[in-house]
Amino acid sequence: MRYLPLTEADRADMLARIGAPSVDVLFVDVPETARLAGPVEGLPGHADELAVERHMTRLAARNVNAGSVPFFLGAGAYRHHIPASVDHLIQRGEYLTAYTPYQPEIAQGTLQMLFEFQTQVARLFGCDVANASMYDGSTACWEAIAMAARITKRKKALLSSGLHPHYVSTVQTMARFTGDAIAYTVPELAAEPDTAALIGRIDADMSCVVVQYPDILGRIGDLSALADAVHAAGALLVAVVTEPVALGAIRSPGAMGADIVVGEGQSLGVGLQFGGPYLGLFATRDKYVRQMPGRLVGETLDAAGRRGFVLTLSTREQHIRREKATSNICTNSGLCALAFSIHMTLLGEKGLRALAAENHRLACRTADRLAKVPGVKLVNTAFFNEFALEIAGDARAVVRALAAKDVLAGVSLGRLYPDHSELAGGLLVAVTETVSEEDIEALAAGLEEALA
Amino acid sequence: MSINPSGWRPSLGANDMVQDVTGTVTGNRGLLLEEPLLFELGTAETCGVDLPVPDMAATNRLGGLERDDALALPGLSEPETVRHYTRLSRQNYAIDLGIFPLGSCTMKHNPRLNEKVARLPGFADLHPLQPITTVQGALGVMAELGEWLLRLTNMAGVAMSPKAGAHGELCGILCIRAALEARGDAREVILVPESAHGTNPATAAFANYRVESIPGTPDGRVDFEALKARLGPDVAAVMITNPNTCGLFERDMKAISDAVHAAGAFVYCDGANFNAIVGKVRPGDLGVDAMHINLHKTFSTPHGGGGPGSGPVVLSEALAPFAPLPFVVQTADGYHLVEEEGAAEAGGEQAFGRMSAFHGQMGMFTRALAYILSHGADGLKQVAEDAVLSANYMLRSLDDVLDAPFGASGPCMHEALFSDKGFADGLSTIDVAKALIDEGFHPMTMYFPLVVHGAMLVEPTECESKATLDQFIGALRNIAERARAGDSALAQTPTLAPRRRLDETLAARKPRLVWQG
Numbered sequence: 001m002r003y004l005p006l007t008e009a010d011r012a013d014m015l016a017r018i019g020a021p022s023v024d025v026l027f028v029d030v031p032e033t034a035r036l037a038g039p040v041e042g043l044p045g046h047a048d049e050l051a052v053e054r055h056m057t058r059l060a061a062r063n064v065n066a067g068s069v070p071f072f073l074g075a076g077a078y079r080h081h082i083p084a085s086v087d088h089l090i091q092r093g094e095y096l097t098a099y100t101p102y103q104p105e106i107a108q109g110t111l112q113m114l115f116e117f118q119t120q121v122a123r124l125f126g127c128d129v130a131n132a133s134m135y136d137g138s139t140a141c142w143e144a145i146a147m148a149a150r151i152t153k154r155k156k157a158l159l160s161s162g163l164h165p166h167y168v169s170t171v172q173t174m175a176r177f178t179g180d181a182i183a184y185t186v187p188e189l190a191a192e193p194d195t196a197a198l199i200g201r202i203d204a205d206m207s208c209v210v211v212q213y214p215d216i217l218g219r220i221g222d223l224s225a226l227a228d229a230v231h232a233a234g235a236l237l238v239a240v241v242t243e244p245v246a247l248g249a250i251r252s253p254g255a256m257g258a259d260i261v262v263g264e265g266q267s268l269g270v271g272l273q274f275g276g277p278y279l280g281l282f283a284t285r286d287k288y289v290r291q292m293p294g295r296l297v298g299e300t301l302d303a304a305g306r307r308g309f310v311l312t313l314s315t316r317e318q319h320i321r322r323e324k325a326t327s328n329i330c331t332n333s334g335l336c337a338l339a340f341s342i343h344m345t346l347l348g349e350k351g352l353r354a355l356a357a358e359n360h361r362l363a364c365r366t367a368d369r370l371a372k373v374p375g376v377k378l379v380n381t382a383f384f385n386e387f388a389l390e391i392a393g394d395a396r397a398v399v400r401a402l403a404a405k406d407v408l409a410g411v412s413l414g415r416l417y418p419d420h421s422e423l424a425g426g427l428l429v430a431v432t433e434t435v436s437e438e439d440i441e442a443l444a445a446g447l448e449e450a451l452a
Numbered sequence: 453m454s455i456n457p458s459g460w461r462p463s464l465g466a467n468d469m470v471q472d473v474t475g476t477v478t479g480n481r482g483l484l485l486e487e488p489l490l491f492e493l494g495t496a497e498t499c500g501v502d503l504p505v506p507d508m509a510a511t512n513r514l515g516g517l518e519r520d521d522a523l524a525l526p527g528l529s530e531p532e533t534v535r536h537y538t539r540l541s542r543q544n545y546a547i548d549l550g551i552f553p554l555g556s557c558t559m560k561h562n563p564r565l566n567e568k569v570a571r572l573p574g575f576a577d578l579h580p581l582q583p584i585t586t587v588q589g590a591l592g593v594m595a596e597l598g599e600w601l602l603r604l605t606n607m608a609g610v611a612m613s614p615k616a617g618a619h620g621e622l623c624g625i626l627c628i629r630a631a632l633e634a635r636g637d638a639r640e641v642i643l644v645p646e647s648a649h650g651t652n653p654a655t656a657a658f659a660n661y662r663v664e665s666i667p668g669t670p671d672g673r674v675d676f677e678a679l680k681a682r683l684g685p686d687v688a689a690v691m692i693t694n695p696n697t698c699g700l701f702e703r704d705m706k707a708i709s710d711a712v713h714a715a716g717a718f719v720y721c722d723g724a725n726f727n728a729i730v731g732k733v734r735p736g737d738l739g740v741d742a743m744h745i746n747l748h749k750t751f752s753t754p755h756g757g758g759g760p761g762s763g764p765v766v767l768s769e770a771l772a773p774f775a776p777l778p779f780v781v782q783t784a785d786g787y788h789l790v791e792e793e794g795a796a797e798a799g800g801e802q803a804f805g806r807m808s809a810f811h812g813q814m815g816m817f818t819r820a821l822a823y824i825l826s827h828g829a830d831g832l833k834q835v836a837e838d839a840v841l842s843a844n845y846m847l848r849s850l851d852d853v854l855d856a857p858f859g860a861s862g863p864c865m866h867e868a869l870f871s872d873k874g875f876a877d878g879l880s881t882i883d884v885a886k887a888l889i890d891e892g893f894h895p896m897t898m899y900f901p902l903v904v905h906g907a908m909l910v911e912p913t914e915c916e917s918k919a920t921l922d923q924f925i926g927a928l929r930n931i932a933e934r935a936r937a938g939d940s941a942l943a944q945t946p947t948l949a950p951r952r953r954l955d956e957t958l959a960a961r962k963p964r965l966v967w968q969g
Contacts, residue, residue, distance in 0.1 A: 001831045003561055003752075005917035006838050014845040014918065018863075023837045026844055026863040027732065029701035034737040039829035043603055046828035049565050056822055059596075060574025062589030064582065073579040076809060083501055085534050087571070090756075093548030094541035097562050099894075100758040104956075105949040106889055109544035110757035113537070116490045119966040123524050129965045135615040135760070138809035166809035169792070173776065173805035177626050178660045220515045250517045264809075274590045275580030275810025276615065277760030289963065295758065299460070299967075300959035303944075303952040306455040312959040319900075323653035323663040330618045330651045335756030342537055345490055346500035348527015353519075354499070357506030364511035382515030403583040411581045418793035433503075 001046055066272060066408065070439035072366075074386040074430025075216070075411040076137065076164045076242045077275065078267045080355075081434055086269045086342045090335055100295075100331070104310045105302075110334065111309035114297040117341040124247050124344075125261040126254025127283035131294040133332040134280025137264030138170040141210065141240050143282065143293045143327055144260045145171060145180065148208035148236045150291050150326070155180045156205045160198055161187040162215025164242060165416045171210075186420050189390050189413075191381045193221035199229040206233060208260075212240040213253055216416075217379060217428065218386035220250060227257025236260060243267055244281070245432075246384040248356030260284045268347075269339030279336035290316060293327035355433060359385035363431040366440050370429065373444055375451035379426075386430040388413075393451055395427040402446040409443055455479045457492055460964075484950060487539040491967045494526025500533050543950040544757070545894045551916050551924050555867040555897040555909025556649065556697060558727045558749035565826065566752065566819035575818050580810040584789055590814060591787035594780045597821045601745060601766055604832070606736030609772025611765045612779070613812040617724060620744025620763025621655040621691075623776060623807050627742055627767060628689045628718045629659060630774040630804050637716065639688035645674045647698055647901040652691045652722060661688060668903055672698035672858035672869075676708060683715035693722035694738070695729065697901040698858055699843065699867035699909065709739025718742065718771070726750045727839050727913070728866035731832030741768040747813070751820035762816035773802045778811050838914035839866040842921060846910050849925045853932040857904050866913070872906025876938030881906040884931050886953065889946035891927040 006014075011023070020026055027035060039045070047055075066079050073079070090096065094109060101107030101114075114132045121130035134140040145157045157175075159168055159182060168184055175182045183201065187194070193215050202209060209230045214220045223239060230237040239253030241263035253261045265279035266272075284292055290313065298312035316326045347355060363385040371378045375392035391398060395412035402409040413426030429443075479486040512518070528536060545552070552559035570576060578590055598610045611627070614620035625642070632639055642656040645666045653663040666682065667675045674692065690712050694702045702708065709719045721735055721743040727750045729735075735743050747753045747762040755761075767775055778791045781798050789811065790798040827835060840863075847868035851859045855873035858864070872881045885895035885908070897909040912921060934942055946952060 010918040018844045018848045023841055026840050029703045030733050031706050034733050039833045043829035046831040047825050052822050052825045056569040059589040059592050060572040063574040063578050064586035065573040065577040067577045089537045092541045094544040094546045096754045097547035098544045098757040099755045104954045105946050105951045106545040108950050109540040122966045169806040170808055177629055250514055251519050272579050274578040274814035276813040277815050298959040299964040300955045302954045308951045308954045310954045310956050310959045319650040322650045323657040325654040328618045328651055328654035328658045331616045331759040331761050333760040334758035345528050346533050348499050349496045349523045349525045351499040351501045354503035354506050361511050382513050400583055
């Protein structure tokens with residue numbers, strides 16, 4: 001087997017030193033009834049590299065990859081161009097095959113990179129501090145709610161109707177088992193987010209209000225008034241960003257008063273990957289840092305007075321506090337954080353603003369073109385690179401019909417909200433820099449045909 | 453270039469002498485390269501990507517929320533970016549450089565074939581919400597990997613979505629809670645052995661259970677009598693790690709499972725150490741109800757400097773109906789992904805909601821499947837045997853110079869546990885670990901499990917040649933002998949790494965978590 005260095009002679013020598021007649025003797029503590037005589041039955045034997053590659057390539061060929069067709073899907077996962085150097089760098093063995101940096105003297109590469117990442121995320125979100133990343137946006141969203149409960153000593157969260165339904169589901173799953181109360185209603189196909197209605201529902205028992213920006217329908221609303229109302233009730237404002245590229249064009253949630261800003265960082269560097277692994281972003285105010293979940297890297301000095309970096313404040317974490325930890329999470333998304341950080345470094349402020357502007361320009365072009373299609377209505381007044389359409393028909397069926405013609409038209413609200421027929425005409429269309437004029441025409445023509 | 457460019461000195465503390473220990477103009481020494489922070493290199497006007505010049509005035513529908521402040525995110529050109537991250541990378545130890553014998557972590561070789569197949573556009577460039585007809589191959593990977601996991605563990609159901617080991621623990625415990633709720637049985641206690649990973653009690657607490665600790669026996673195993681005595685109508689589950697964190701197989705596992713089931717509770721197994729038994733022993737045959745499998749340990753997906761991981765959970769007949777959404781089913785017209793609707797028709801009427809957005813760590817599924825297919829059932833059995841053989845070779849090659857607290861009770865499994873007993877005063881486990889760094893090795897796991905004083909947990913994995921094992925053993929023998937003899941130079945190690953010991957107390961007392969400029 002190509003991954004196993006020991007030879008039969010090695011094995012015999014090693015058994016001799018151990019003083020064991022056979023390797024099976026080393027498994028003596030396993031009850032005999034549970035010891036298998038041979039390999040597990042009903043499973044194939046080993047395969048060479050060529051055979052495995054052929055098998056996997058055939059499976060991959062049964063998918064329609066996004067880059068091969070006109071493509072407009074978003075809804076929490078966005079297809080952006082990733083510069084070639086990003087993937088080259090994250091495949092360096094020193095990053096790829098390193099472990100969590102528990103031995104800082106020989107992990108400064110990972111530690112300094114994460115320190116830079118934390119700084120980038122904090123600045124992007126308009127916050128004081130950020131952690132070294134979490135699993136993904138949805139789990140970061142739940143962790144933010146749990147953190148708000150710890151800070152306010154209250155166990156009731158109000159979710160905006162504009163929060164991604166998978167995030168809502170993740171939160172509801174956890175809350176069902178922890179006993180937290182979650183208030184949520186599904187969105188309406190309205191031009192503006194429901195900020196006023198949300199403010200009207202705030203009460204004195206709430207730990208936090210969770211709002212997505214831009215929201216699931218791509219709508220953008222000012223968070224300042226909401227933040228004031230939330231703070232007046234003694235609660236925290238949690239903002240969720242699923243498209244960080246937007247923050248190259250619009251104000252950061254932190255600058256508008258959000259206390260905790262979480263999000264999905266997949267847009268930069270990570271890619272689509274059929275939904276994972278992704279990158280949870282988590283940032284907050286200085287004063288809450290000791291209530292923050294997840295790993296943190298801090299600056300310090302070594303014994304020779306040189307600057308260096310270490311994992312810090314780990315007394316919050318499970319390996320120290322065990323059942324009293326701020327979270328059970330024991331990892332981050334280190335390699336995805338690296339990809340994000342490299343992509344962000346290549347862009348810099350100038351590049352991020354230009355990328356955001358190009359996304360917005362193309363989205364406006366697409367929205368205007370599609371609004372001309374009979375039976376199509378643009379829902380949003382404001383948006384960044386994703387908007388909702390209301391079409392005269394079942395959007396799920398339309399998406400399937402266009403997929404059969406090799407156009408991936410977007411995400412139907414019927415798929416996200418299957419129990420809500422009033423949203424069946426809703427279609428989310430995301431437009432990034434990867435979309436061409438021909439793609440826009442293909443989508444418009446496809447919709448025209450499907451709705452004729 | 454200065455080695456401490458920010459010139460930061462702690463206001464408290466004895467060390468206010470910032471010294472340049474290199475003696476070179478640049479701070480570099482040959483191929484040991486210092487690297488400033490990105491924020492000390494980049495500028496707001498530098499960009500490593502070609503993009504059109506923005507014309508926001510032409511089309512602006514941002515609702516009056518245009519960003520009106522600076523982001524303060526510096527950029528670098530492409531060559532500067534490649535150099536910055538390449539130079540930084542050289543300050544990292546990694547599996548590609550040598551043995552990484554971290555107990556409980558299973559740092560095995562990361563095959564590059566896995567990386568290659570994960571990057572096939574048909575997997576990497578796939579949106580999770582594409583129509584099902586366009587992702588049949590991706591669902592096929594999930595189904596095929598799930599089937600392997602079920603057969604290797606002899607379990608009934610699998611939840612693929614958990615994103616890491618601890619997330620898998622949470623999923624398994626939530627399945628247990630859901631199963632108890634379904635039968636109207638409110639139980640509030642989870643029993644956890646004192647040798648468990650910290651994630652176990654943290655997970656149980658996060659799922660709103662009260663955690664009670666179960667003591668161990670002098671031979672490093674769960675005290676079965678104490679466990680039996682504690683079982684009762686308030687106990688929901690027992691979380692057991694098997695092989696356990698002392699590197700030993702829980703001999704009483706089947707009897708423990710039987711007793712737990714008789715008391716109406718469930719057995720959760722922490723699968724962190726599955727590498728020791730993969731392809732040789734099936735947890736389902738031992739009465740386990742739920743077990744997470746760390747794809748980044750047993751199945752070689754890269755650790756990536758701390759994630760992303762992947763932690764699918766296998767479930768017994770009793771728990772399988774409660775697995776969370778989404779899940780893959782095979783129908784007459786291909787694979788189907790059961791999401792928010794149609795769960796009942798697909799046999800998931802008792803499924804609880806999502807553990808996270810989308811469907812799980814697809815990028816890790818492709819890598820793990822490529823690894824599993826490469827080994828096959830016979831190769832995986834060989835993996836377990838070689839991992840256990842290598843660990844016992846470590847144990848018996850070192851137990852004359854290092855105290856092996858459970859060495860007398862028989863063979864270990866995939867990792868060898870030593871203590872600091874016999875070290876001279878003033879020297880401890882950390883000094884041995886740091887001395888290994890100067891020898892060019894990554895240290896073993898230190899101070900875990902907590903049940904052994906000054907624990908050193910060595911897990912060689914199956915991926916090391918005998919020559920490498922012998923080299924590591926030689927280095928550790930030498931250091932152990934120096935520790936017993938009281939060689940105070942050990943306390944100054946490492947001296948040859950990019951950094952000497954870092955002041956963690958200072959970092960925690962005065963946290964500097966972002967660059968202040």
